[in-house]
Amino acid sequence: MAKTGVLLVNLGTPDSPSVPDVRKYLREFLMDERVIDIPFLNRWLLVNLIIAPFRAPKSAKIYQEVWLPNGSPLKVYGLSNEKVLGEELGSEYVVRLAMRYQNPSIPAVLAEMEKMYLKKIIVIPFFPQYASATSGSVHQKVMETVKTWQNIPEIVFAGDFYKHPLLVQGFADNAGKFLQNNSYEHYVFSYHGLPERQTVKAHHGKTCSELGCEEGITEQNYACYKAQCFETTRLLAEKLGLSKEMYTTCFQSRLGKEVWIQPYTEDVVKELAGKGIKKVLAFSPAFVADCLETTIEVGEEYKEMFIELGGEQWDLVESLNDTPIWIELLKDLVKTYDQPSVFR
Structure with missing residues (x-):
């Protein structure tokens, strides 16, 4: 029986707290037209000649302060969410974590999911409130990625959950x-x-x-x-x-x-x-x-x-991180958006 894919997406993180990796992350993040919504040339000059060169060393020092033994907090908590939610949902679902910027990237994770013959993919952006620069950017990247697939499964984007x-x-x-x-x-x-x-x-x-x-x-x-x-x-x-x-x-x-x-x-x-x-x-x-x-x-x-x-x-007050109630919320979102289609 065909499975349902669940794509969990958070903003992103550098691969390491080193200055080169932080600079690479900042460039990808800030060059997104939905994040800095000004003309391309102005954005390119601002990001590559001003923000990334001067902000990267300072940001790298801060990343070193929050870096956990297994990596960036966003990635560590995200992978924990992937594992626990997958166990909670069971064998009918495939749960994967992706980052909008850097790794694991949305294109790389979706390329893996494309080969699984999934009947449906539920995308859950990890942003309680909707903004073009966050949820909107995730929506756009997912659609840009799957548009070249020969077989495109049903794709559903979980909506804002600020009042859940x-x-x-x-x-x-x-x-x-x-x-x-x-x-x-x-x-x-x-x-x-x-x-x-x-x-x-x-x-x-x-x-x-x-x-x-x-x-x-x-x-x-x-x-x-x-x-x-x-x-x-x-x-x-x-x-x-x-x-x-x-x-x-x-x-x-x-x-x-x-x-x-x-x-x-x-x-x-x-x-x-x-x-x-x-x-x-x-x-x-x-x-x-x-x-x-x-x-x-x-x-x-x-x-x-x-x-x-x-x-x-x-x-x-701490964020939800990998608490049981956060996993329960994610599970509820999956079940809510995994309603059977009349035509399948």
């Missing part, structure tokens, strides 16, 4: 480890940022302010990254029993001088310290696996900034 009950419960459970022994004055939900122009493009020319993306999900903004982030925060705050004045949604990892979606996390850190807030619990709900942006940026850099400004305690 198990995602909310998973982060709430991880927060519980801190809440048992600590009392916090404020809660920060920090998401990876995007240039503001990308949300305007997604809205066909309208801004997040015009569509009320901070207020809730509507028919017009349901696919907006910022709207989905604010909704993720609302659901988590509700689960944790937080009132509106107790938490803030913000965005990190801004690159360059261009306006990105706001408020910026670094500004929020300064504002909280200025108000005399002493104890903060931080979350990074745009990431399902801990990485540079969670462990270092939110967990260490913002903590250092907060303490220097007079804060006393800044703790970071």
